[in-house]
Amino acid sequence: MPTIRIPSQLRMLTAGxxxxxxxxxxxxxxxxxxxxxxxxxxxxxFDARGELLPFIRLFVGSDDIGSRRGLDTELEARxxxxxxxxxxxxx
Amino acid sequence: xxxxxxxxxxxGLGGPIALALGAAGLELLIVDPDVVELSNLHRQIQFTxxxxxxxxxxxxxxxxxxxxGQARAVVDRFTAARADALAADADLIVDASDxxxxxxxxxxxxxxxxxxxxxxxxxxxGGNVMVGAPxxxxxxxxxxxxxxxxxxxxxxxxxxxVVGAIGGVAAAVAIGLVRGERGLAGALLAFDDLRAVAxxxxxxxxxxxxxxxxxxxxxxxxxxxxxxxxxx
Ligand SMILES: [Zn+2]
Numbered sequence: 001m002p003t004i005r006i007p008s009q010l011r012m013l014t015a016g017x018x019x020x021x022x023x024x025x026x027x028x029x030x031x032x033x034x035x036x037x038x039x040x041x042x043x044x045x046f047d048a049r050g051e052l053l054p055f056i057r058l059f060v061g062s063d064d065i066g067s068r069r070g071l072d073t074e075l076e077a078r079x080x081x082x083x084x085x086x087x088x089x090x091x
Numbered sequence: 092x093x094x095x096x097x098x099x100x101x102x103g104l105g106g107p108i109a110l111a112l113g114a115a116g117l118e119l120l121i122v123d124p125d126v127v128e129l130s131n132l133h134r135q136i137q138f139t140x141x142x143x144x145x146x147x148x149x150x151x152x153x154x155x156x157x158x159x160g161q162a163r164a165v166v167d168r169f170t171a172a173r174a175d176a177l178a179a180d181a182d183l184i185v186d187a188s189d190x191x192x193x194x195x196x197x198x199x200x201x202x203x204x205x206x207x208x209x210x211x212x213x214x215x216x217g218g219n220v221m222v223g224a225p226x227x228x229x230x231x232x233x234x235x236x237x238x239x240x241x242x243x244x245x246x247x248x249x250x251x252x253v254v255g256a257i258g259g260v261a262a263a264v265a266i267g268l269v270r271g272e273r274g275l276a277g278a279l280l281a282f283d284d285l286r287a288v289a290x291x292x293x294x295x296x297x298x299x300x301x302x303x304x305x306x307x308x309x310x311x312x313x314x315x316x317x318x319x320x321x322x323x
Contacts, residue, residue, distance in 0.1 A: 064296040
């Protein structure tokens with residue numbers, strides 16, 4: 001089963017879970033699954049028009065979904081979908 | 092020939108970065124507007140209680156010089172308007188600030204001036220290091236604009252040793268870049284939780300067609316797009 005890797009900034013919305021398994025077969029369906037399981041996550045990823053927020057990137061393994069089929073990129077059993085937000089900190 | 096580097100930020104990331112680059116023989120300009128506060132000391136281990144209330148940049152530059160390196164300091168913010176004046180003669184620029192707007196100012200300046208750059212960030216238990224070089228997709232291609240509500244260390248906190256680890260990685264790739272090492276150029280190293288996993292996720296990404304920084308770059312990333320599978 002593919003898993004969704006939740007960044008630490010969003011784990012307060014997933015009850016602390018870092019890896020969420022999903023039965024979904026595309027990135028879009030996996031994120032919809034995630035929202036069903038943990039309402040509120042979507043609002044931190046997408047704007048009101050359903051576009052990915054500019055400071056969030058999605059990778060399947062090490063591939064930017066933009067280099068594949070975007071949100072329609074297919075997920076296979078061993079794939080990890082990683083949500084990578086821009087962070088600023090460490091001063 | 093002397094290699095010059097600008098280090099933007101003299102805190103938790105900037106400390107280890109400046110000490111490492113200074114020890115590697117780079118001539119540094121350290122830029123930071125802030126003074127040392129008590130709440131900084133757990134992660135900004137270059138400072139002690141004797142530094143409280145003093146500006147960070149000159150204190151850190153003093154440490155670099157005290158160890159035989161070369162460093163100057165500017166107590167100011169790095170902004171697009173001041174970038175040329177601060178960094179014109181730099182061969183490399185490293186962002187170690189905790190502020191999204193500063194990160195974009197550093198990256199945009201580096202891209203449009205054709206300089207290699209490193210953007211470092213740490214938060215809670217992990218961090219990101221983006222390795223930029225002319226002709227490759229840039230920080231603004233990756234993250235189009237700052238998250239204005241992004242938590243910073245001041246409100247979300249960061250584990251003390253995490254900034255040291257992320258700063259160390261940023262310094263190592265920066266030294267690699269100025270030595271001509273391109274193995275990680277164009278990559279984002281994302282460290283998720285250093286308490287659990289030491290390895291970063293290393294990801295690459297394509298240049299964004301409408302990226303305003305890349306549109307002004309002297310070496311366009313659009314003319315010879317990096318083949319992602321090849322670059323890995
Ligand atoms: Zn760009």
